[in-house]
Amino acid sequence: LLDILQPKYVFVDQLRFGISTVLASSCLLKKVDVILVPHGSISIPNDEYSEFVLSICARGLIYSKIASYSVAQSKISFEAIKYYDKNLKILKSKPLLFGKNSYKKNKEKNERFVFLHASTPKSLSKWPWIYESYNEYVNNIKDLIDKFKNLSNIELRIRFREGPECDLETFKKLVEINKNDFVRISKNKDFFKDLEESDCLISFSSTSIEEALFLNKKILIYQGSKNYRHINYKFNGNNDIIYTDQKNISKSIDLIMNNQELPEYDVLWNNDIHKDESLNKY
Numbered sequence: 322l323l324d325i326l327q328p329k330y331v332f333v334d335q336l337r338f339g340i341s342t343v344l345a346s347s348c349l350l351k352k353v354d355v356i357l358v359p360h361g362s363i364s365i366p367n368d369e370y371s372e373f374v375l376s377i378c379a380r381g382l383i384y385s386k387i388a389s390y391s392v393a394q395s396k397i398s399f400e401a402i403k404y405y406d407k408n409l410k411i412l413k414s415k416p417l418l419f420g421k422n423s424y425k426k427n428k429e430k431n432e433r434f435v436f437l438h439a440s441t442p443k444s445l446s447k448w449p450w451i452y453e454s455y456n457e458y459v460n461n462i463k464d465l466i467d468k469f470k471n472l473s474n475i476e477l478r479i480r481f482r483e484g485p486e487c488d489l490e491t492f493k494k495l496v497e498i499n500k501n502d503f504v505r506i507s508k509n510k511d512f513f514k515d516l517e518e519s520d521c522l523i524s525f526s527s528t529s530i531e532e533a534l535f536l537n538k539k540i541l542i543y544q545g546s547k548n549y550r551h552i553n554y555k556f557n558g559n560n561d562i563i564y565t566d567q568k569n570i571s572k573s574i575d576l577i578m579n580n581q582e583l584p585e586y587d588v589l590w591n592n593d594i595h596k597d598e599s600l601n602k603y
Contacts, residue, residue: 438523455487
């Protein structure tokens with residue numbers, strides 16, 4: 322295929338397995354540049370546990386020995402790629418394979434404060450510590466519901482992630498959705514529609530966190546009993562993600578609902594990216 326097409330460059334979204342990895346390996350032999358455009362979000366570790374697991378998770382996702390370049394779609398991604406491979410050449414780009422860099426800011430006024438829950442549990446705990454198991458996912462949502470039910474004028478909208486351990490009907494029973502009228506399961510196919518209509522994103526670990534950062538949304542990370550930071554990044558000024566656990570969740574919710582200022586995280590590249598660093602030259 323490479324001999325017939327003779328491509329100048331090859332773009333891939335992962336180098337973990339499958340055709341993309343075989344193709345990149347062949348390109349390496351034929352001196353054809355392989356440009357890795359990560360399809361997911363990852364940050365630098367914040368403790369010894371995430372250091373161990375993330376180093377495995379990052380390989381093939383944001384860097385690879387058979388990639389010529391990796392694309393940083395944000396400053397967070399740039400920092401992470403450098404952390405895991407100091408020698409890999411990095412190209413800068415606006416959001417390409419995940420996220421948006423703008424949205425309609427004329428959000429319809431809603432009497433309710435809308436919390437959008439979007440997290441990414443992993444079946445059979447295949448990525449321990451850095452992602453929730455389904456037990457942790459359900460228990461964390463139950464914790465949140467327990468704290469929210471004493472508040473007025475709020476909506477908890479959940480983008481449920483179905484898996485082999487838990488289907489939608491089982492989930493509804495476990496969180497007793499019929500007893501909590503402020504909770505609803507999103508049926509919206511477009512995640513960004515939900516994000517636009519929300520006042521704050523809640524998650525544990527997910528690409529949705531970085532997508533909310535791109536749009537300067539308030540973000541609440543509920544860790545439950547863990548102490549893992551999926552986005553471990555130093556933001557400018559007072560802008561920051563609020564990390565909370567079982568001990569201080571109520572205080573964190575009050576802080577988010579009473580703070581009228583919208584954050585400006587500044588994690589996207591400006592338009593003045595030097596042409597030698599920009600993906601645009603390809």
